[in-house]
Amino acid sequence: MSVLDIRVLGDPILRQETKPVAEVTDDVRRLIDDMFDTMRAARGIGLAAPQVGRTERVAVVDVEGGKNPIALVNPEVVSGEGTIVGEEGCLSIPDVFGDVERAASVVVRALDRDGNSIEVRGTELLSRCLQHEIDHLHGKLFIDYLGVFKRRAALAKWSKLSDRYPRYVRRLPEVEVSGTSGGAGEAEGHHSDEEM
Numbered sequence: 644m645s646v647l648d649i650r651v652l653g654d655p656i657l658r659q660e661t662k663p664v665a666e667v668t669d670d671v672r673r674l675i676d677d678m679f680d681t682m683r684a685a686r687g688i689g690l691a692a693p694q695v696g697r698t699e700r701v702a703v704v705d706v707e708g709g710k711n712p713i714a715l716v717n718p719e720v721v722s723g724e725g726t727i728v729g730e731e732g733c734l735s736i737p738d739v740f741g742d743v744e745r746a747a748s749v750v751v752r753a754l755d756r757d758g759n760s761i762e763v764r765g766t767e768l769l770s771r772c773l774q775h776e777i778d779h780l781h782g783k784l785f786i787d788y789l790g791v792f793k794r795r796a797a798l799a800k801w802s803k804l805s806d807r808y809p810r811y812v813r814r815l816p817e818v819e820v821s822g823t824s825g826g827a828g829e830a831e832g833h834h835s836d837e838e839m
């Protein structure tokens with residue numbers, strides 16, 4: 644088990660379509676375990692394979708602080724209900740947040756770490772996180788949902804922060820000195836601090 648480097652906005656892998664996993668092999672299980680380790684090291688609530696430079700259609704989520712870790716292989720949203728707007732952040736666009744409209748609840752079908760079919764029903768934060776991770780598996784990022792002005796503001800903020808990540812790589816031990824903003828300016832509005 645190991646903590647992997649996280650790819651940040653600008654790395655083309657974040658815009659690529661992933662490949663469905665044909666069989667849940669030991670390699671896939673190792674990837675899942677490493678992704679859980681990486682997500683926890685980054686204090687995130689979800690992580691998708693492209694964020695660690697991989698092209699397998701695999702994601703992990705855990706919105707309950709370790710109580711309910713879910714590994715998802717080849718996940719698909721099979722139904723969604725209602726809409727809700729909430730703030731999102733992304734481990735691949737650290738410190739940038741924006742309001743995104745999502746389905747309020749979803750049902751996701753996937754394979755688990757053992758290759759068994761599972762159905763996950765999510766509401767609230769789990770619903771949001773599932774949709775965010777499945778988007779990653781299709782090259783989509785939360786900033787794509789922002790209106791033109793908010794998106795421009797998010798990208799402007801990112802352009803100031805992105806120097807911290809040479810070659811679009813976020814190496815966790817060094818960057819996880821939380822609470823310091825590198826002197827980049829004032830703290831902005833309160834946010835949930837949940838990145839995925």
Ligand SMILES: [Zn+2]
Nearest residue numbers: 733734735839
């Ligand atoms: Zn993300």
